Amino acid sequence: MSFENLKGRKVLVHDMCLRDGMHAKREQISLDQMVKVATALDAAGVPMMQVTHGAGLGGNSIQHGFAPHTNEAYISAVAKVVKQATISVLLIPGLGTMRELDSAYQCGARSVHVATHCTEADTAQQHIAYGRKLGMDTSGFLMMSHLNSPEGIMAQGKLMESYGAQTVYVTDSAGYMLPEDVTARISALRDALKPETEIGFHGHHNLGMGIANSIAAIAAGASRIDASVAGLGAGAGNTPLEVFVAVCERMGIETGCDLFGLMDMAEDVIVPMMDHMVRISRESLTLGYAGVYSTFLLHAKRAEARYGVPARDILVELGRKKMIGGQEDMIEDTALTMAKERGISIPHAA
C-alpha cells in the first residue's frame, strides 16, 4: 500500500487520557490531575479531549467503579481551563441516559461519542438524536468492531447516520484488529455513508497496532483519530498520541498539534501519573490476541487476586463466552465458577 496520497490530509486528533485513561487509573484521577492534563493538551493544540468516568456518563457504579468526583465536577473543572479544545463525553445507552447528557452539556461538554456494541446501533437512536438537539458534535461509536463484518459495520453505521450521527467510528475496543481489518471496515463505511459524514477510528495498542491501524484508517477515508498521550487507556492503552502525531508529521498528514509539547507532556505529566506502566503485558497481550474488551484487564487481575484463578485464564474464558463491554460482572462470576471447578475454596462466598 502506498501512502503518498496522504500528504496534506487533515486529521482531527481526539485525546482519550481523561476518559479511557480513567480505566488505567481504576477511575481514580483527581480534579487537579484532570486540570493539569487538560491544560497541557490544550496548550499542545489537541483540538478535542474526552472527559468522563472510563465507562462514560452514568459510569459511577459498583460494576464499573466509583471515581472520586462526579462527571459534572470533572467536566466543569476542565471547561474552566481549556482555551481552544472541545470537551467531549462518552455515553453508552443502557448505562448513561439523556438526563446525564443534558447535565454534561450544561457543564460545558460540546461533543459526544454515543457508543453501542457493534451490532446494536439501534439502541442509540434517542441519544444520538438528543445530542444533535443539544447542538453537540455527535458521533456514533461502534465498539468491538472486530466482532462484525465490514458489511455489518456498514449497515450499523448507516443506522447511526440516519439517527443524526455526524461521525461514525470503527472502535477496536479489544485491540484485536490488524490493518487489513481496519481498511475493510472503514472502506465499507466510506462507500456507504454520505460524503459529509466523517469516519473515525479508535484503537487500542494490545497488539502494538495502534499507529499502523490509525494510518490504515486514514488511508481508507477516516478523518478523526482517537488516541491518548503516552497511551494512557485501558488494556495496553490507546494509540499513543504523541507517536501518532510524529508519524503523521513524517507522512505529511496535518494534525495541528505541537509534537514536542506532546512529547514533554507524555514524559513529565502522564507517565508520572501511571499506577502501572501502561504497556503490552502478558495480560493485555491476551486481550488483543483473544479479542477481549480492554477494560476487563484490571477487573480480571482483581479477580485473580481474590479467587486464585489466573487473569489470563479468566480473560480467555470471557473471550470464549463472547462477553462484551459492560459485562464486567461476568468477570467475577466466571472467576467464581472457575474456582469452583478447580476446587479452590473461597471465604465469604455461599
Next chain:
Amino acid sequence: MAKIRCALIGSGNIGTDLIYKLKRSEVLEPVWMVGIDPESEGLKRAAGLGLKTTAQGVDGLLPHVVADNVQIAFDATSAYVHAENSRKLNALGVMMIDLTPAAIGPLCVPPVNLKQHTAKLEMNVNMISCAGQATIPIVHAVSRVQPVDYAEIVATLSSKSVGPGTRANLDEFTYTTSGALVSVGGARRGKALAVINPAEPPMIMRNTVYCLTDETPNEAAITESVHAIINEVQKYVPGYKLVNGPVYDGKRVAVFLEVAGLGDYLPTYAGNLDIMTAAATRTAEMFAEEIIAGTLKLPIPQEALA
C-alpha cells in the same frame, strides 16, 4: 369452574408469549388479542389458537368487552399508548396489567408485594421491566434482613430477545427499573444497567444484583433469605437460577443469577421475556382467584350503568 376472561393488547413477542401462559392457567382464559397490523405474526398465531382478534387497536376491542365478559387485560404495547388503553378499559370495569414502562399504576413484583395490591383492588398494576422482575426479589431479600443503602443491578439480554420497543427506549427501562429497586426493593438508592449481547448461540438472560448494606452484612441470614425468595420466584419462573453467590466483600453483597425461559414462543434463552409474562400471569391469577372466590369484586362498567 368458569375462568376469568382476558384480553391481550399488543401482538408482539410479549403478547404472543402470554397466549401460551394463559392457556395453561386454571383460572384465566385468553379470549381476545388486539394488534394494529393485520399481517402481524402475533395476530395470526392468536387466531390460529382460537382467540378473537382485531387489528384496530384497543378501540376494536371496546364494543365486545361487556358481551364477552372480559375482566382482565394485559397491555404489552408501549408507554405512549398505555395510559389511553388503561383509561378506556378501566371505564368498562376491566382490570389492567401493564407490561409497558408507563407505570401509571403501582409497581408489582409478585413475591414482594402482590398481596398488597390485590387487597387494595388496584385497577392498574405495572410489571416494571424484565430486569426488575429478575432482580427486585433479591434486593428485597437483602433489605428485609438489614438496611440497604444502595442496590445496583446489571441485566444482560440476548440481542435476539430485545424487541424494537425496548431498543428505542432504553432510558425508560433504566429509569423505571432504577426507581423500582428503591420503591419495591427497599434500597435507599438504586441504579439499573442493561447490556445487550449478540453472541450466537444466544446467551441466556443473566442478572447480577449488588447491594451495599449500611452495616456489615449478616451473611448467614442474607444467604438464607436469598435462597428462600429464589424458591418463591421459581414457583412461577422455573428457569430462575442462582449461578454464584451470595458473595460478601466488606458491605457489598453480590448475587449472580440466570433466567431461562419456558420456550413457549421465543426460545429458552429469552428468560427476560418469560419472567415478564410469567410474573404478569401470576399477578392476574392472584386477582382472578379472588374474583372467583367472591372476595374481590371489579367495579360495574360505567357503560352498563348508563
